[in-house]
Amino acid sequence: MKATYREVKADILCRITKGQWAPGSLIPNEVELAESYGCARATVNRAMRELADDGLIERRRKAGTRVRASPVRQARFDIPLVRSEIEDKGAEYRYSLVSRAIDEAPGWLRARLQLGADAQALHLVCMHYANGDPFQHEDRWINLEVLPQARDADFTQTGPNEWLVATIPFSTAEISFSAALADKELADCLACEAGAPVFTIERATWFEGDANTFVRLTYRPGHRMTTRY
Amino acid sequence: MKATYREVKADILCRITKGQWAPGSLIPNEVELAESYGCARATVNRAMRELADDGLIERRRKAGTRVRASPVRQARFDIPLVRSEIEDKGAEYRYSLVSRAIDEAPGWLRARLQLGADAQALHLVCMHYANGDPFQHEDRWINLEVLPQARDADFTQTGPNEWLVATIPFSTAEISFSAALADKELADCLACEAGAPVFTIERATWFEGDANTFVRLTYRPGHRMTTRY
DNA sequence: TAGTGGTCTAGACCACTAC
DNA sequence: TAGTGGTCTAGACCACTAG
Numbered sequence: 001m002k003a004t005y006r007e008v009k010a011d012i013l014c015r016i017t018k019g020q021w022a023p024g025s026l027i028p029n030e031v032e033l034a035e036s037y038g039c040a041r042a043t044v045n046r047a048m049r050e051l052a053d054d055g056l057i058e059r060r061r062k063a064g065t066r067v068r069a070s071p072v073r074q075a076r077f078d079i080p081l082v083r084s085e086i087e088d089k090g091a092e093y094r095y096s097l098v099s100r101a102i103d104e105a106p107g108w109l110r111a112r113l114q115l116g117a118d119a120q121a122l123h124l125v126c127m128h129y130a131n132g133d134p135f136q137h138e139d140r141w142i143n144l145e146v147l148p149q150a151r152d153a154d155f156t157q158t159g160p161n162e163w164l165v166a167t168i169p170f171s172t173a174e175i176s177f178s179a180a181l182a183d184k185e186l187a188d189c190l191a192c193e194a195g196a197p198v199f200t201i202e203r204a205t206w207f208e209g210d211a212n213t214f215v216r217l218t219y220r221p222g223h224r225m226t227t228r229y
Numbered sequence: 230m231k232a233t234y235r236e237v238k239a240d241i242l243c244r245i246t247k248g249q250w251a252p253g254s255l256i257p258n259e260v261e262l263a264e265s266y267g268c269a270r271a272t273v274n275r276a277m278r279e280l281a282d283d284g285l286i287e288r289r290r291k292a293g294t295r296v297r298a299s300p301v302r303q304a305r306f307d308i309p310l311v312r313s314e315i316e317d318k319g320a321e322y323r324y325s326l327v328s329r330a331i332d333e334a335p336g337w338l339r340a341r342l343q344l345g346a347d348a349q350a351l352h353l354v355c356m357h358y359a360n361g362d363p364f365q366h367e368d369r370w371i372n373l374e375v376l377p378q379a380r381d382a383d384f385t386q387t388g389p390n391e392w393l394v395a396t397i398p399f400s401t402a403e404i405s406f407s408a409a410l411a412d413k414e415l416a417d418c419l420a421c422e423a424g425a426p427v428f429t430i431e432r433a434t435w436f437e438g439d440a441n442t443f444v445r446l447t448y449r450p451g452h453r454m455t456t457r458y
Numbered sequence: 459t460a461g462t463g464g465t466c467t468a469g470a471c472c473a474c475t476a477c
Numbered sequence: 478t479a480g481t482g483g484t485c486t487a488g489a490c491c492a493c494t495a496g
Contacts, residue, residue, distance in 0.1 A: 004465075017436075021394075029481060040467045045482075055307075061474045061482045071309055075404050078284075079302035103379045165299050170246040170285070175304050176455040179408030179428040197426040199408040204273035207246075233484075260463060269486045274463075290463045290493045464492075473483075 003037040009047035010039075016067050017058060027057065028067040050117055075227050079175070079201075081161055082128045082136050082217075091130040097156050097190065098125040102144070109141055113204055113211035120144040122151065124160050136191045137218040146210045164213060171207040177225070178202070186218060196221040232266040238276035240266075245285060245296050256286065256294040304456050308404070308430075310390055311357045311365050311446075320359040326385050327354040327418065331373070338370055342433055342440035349373040351380065353389050356418055363419045366447040375439045393442060400436040406454070407431070415447060425450040 003011070009210045012033075014058040027033075030048065034041040048065060055074050059065045070191045086093040105113075105121040117119075128135050140160050143152045153163055180200050187194040201217045232240070241262075244250045256262075260275065263267050263270040277294060280286045284303050288294045309363040315322040334342075335352040342349075349369040369389050371379045382392055409429050430446045 002466090017400075031481090040469095042468090042484095043466065045484090046465090048482085059482065062476050062480055064481060070313075070391075073402070075308055076305045077304045077306070079304055081299055084299070161470090165388035170242075172457065173302070174455065174457050176453045177406055177428070178260075178451075178453045179426040181426045195424065197408040197410045199406070222407075224405045224407045226403065228403050229401065231485090260462090268481090269488095271465095271487090272485065274465090277463085288463065289495090291461055291495050293462060459494105459496095461495090465490085467487100467489080469491085470486080471484085474481085475478105476480090477478085 003039050003043070005039075005046040006049075008037050008039065008044055009050055010035070012047060012051060012111050013056070021067050023067050024069045025068065029064055046081045049096075069139065071171055073229065075229060077225060077227055079203075081165065082138075082159070083162065086130040086135060087130065092132070094132065094142070094155070095131040095159050096127045098127055100124055100155060104153065105141065109214060113143065113214055115143065115211065116145070124155055125157070126159050128159070134192075134220055136220070137186055137189050138215060139218070140213060140215040142213050143211055146207070146212045161215075162214075168205075168212060171205045171212065173203055173205040175201065175203045180218070182218075182221070190218070190220050192221050199223045199225070232268050232269075232272070234275040234279075236271045237262070237266050237268065237273055238279055241276060241280060242285070250296050252296050253298045254296055256296065258293055263384040294400065300450065304458060306454060306456055308432075310394065311367075311388070312391065315357065315359040315364060318359065321361070323361065324386070324388050325356045325358070326354055329353050331382060334370065334372075338443060340345055342372065342443055344372065344440060345374070348425060353384055355388050357385070357388070363421075363449055365449070366415055366418050367444060368447070371442045371446040375436070375441045388432040389442075390444075397434075397436050397441060398429045400434045400441065402432055404430065404432045409447070411447075411450070419447070419449050421450045428454070 021027055023110050030041050030044045032196065034045045037044065046055065048059065052059050056068060057065050058068050083093050101123045103121060103123055105115050105119045109115065109121065110117070110119060116126065122144055124139040124140045124142070126140070142160065145153060147167065155163065178200055180198055182190060182192055182194055182196045184194045186198070187196065190198070198221055199219045202215070204214045205212055241256070250256055259270050259273045262273045266273065277286065277288065281288050285297060286294050287297050312322050330352045332350060332352055334344050334348045338344065338350065339346070339348060351373055353369045353371070355367040355369070357367065367388065371389065373380060375428045376396065384392065406431070407429055409427055411419060411423055411425045411427050412422055413423045415427070416425065419427070427450055428448045434441055
């Protein structure tokens, strides 16, 4: 009795996993549960809301709450700065600038970021090392129309990622994961063979409607992103 | 005045993105915010709690609430059933069983799932098609010690995924994304060339401490997982 | 030890929607 | 239109922890 919302949540979860409340079936309403747990309705509400957020149950006004027929599995990944990713493993982080150039944004980039016809972009290629071993290759474009100060920033000592995090408070992003082949240049940087399969993350970010940067991060062969739920 | 928690959340988010509250800086406490928004403290609390869940702020009792210095970017992916993934695109789903065998679990699988030395496993290879085109290759192992009924299940018409979802109410999982090369067999199934880079998802699931299944899902070349935040 | 967030309550009103 | 979840309130007490 006098259960906390955590206890209520755990108990409901338990009943679902044990099969007591089968997939698709209706769960008692909040008032009934509050009575049976001896707590306030708000407490049950919070427990149920979190379960709904976790994708385990489905709630609809008037229709009540049901156990999801096929639970929506959600994987949640943290996308840290490379520096933290490496240092958290206890490895030593090193950064290096491979190349820097200012150019008109190529067509595919203009399309992807919805840029104007003659948009100027800063193109950086960088490498991130863990204990001296190639860890991640970074191919970055920065929109100079929106971030003209990037032109004068020094990217020889620290990566553009850290500069951007400090410069842009927050932004929305589109992120995608895929597999690619290492071409000759990438293979040289990552110290692997050309034709090796590599895991890549692409991310485009916008701030107040304007695209400010696009980056393709390529990990050394064999890299995995792992999570639990 | 009389703001809802959504309005409070939006306003705080706005102040952070606009740079009014810089990364690392202290945010007014709940009581102060409640007064300035003209709402109850619980309303501010809910807004702040959600922002903390989203990784934008950090809260500690007594120390107060701060804007995260480097926001933990979190990407959330839905991992749907392949069937839904395909049908949601408006494509026609088709399933096909490639092979079925019962064997001792190989060493790597026993290690990965912490199985006993002579564990029996059902090994299934399946294909999922979208509008007739190869979409996903499924290489699945089911632990027969825990799920002996899988031995008699019919996997010629529907995939093991749907059977498992119906059989196991809920389970914990470890999921990982990586890149691989298509070998000859995979290439034949996916109608691509051997040596093509492919995106793979591996998932192991446990129910009450016992591993019940391991699956490697391989998508056709060019597949992307995308999300926004 | 004092200040902050974490949680609970009892009650209220509202918004949606299945019937 | 009635039943269900969604949200807000004013107040209370508790748990943690920085100083």
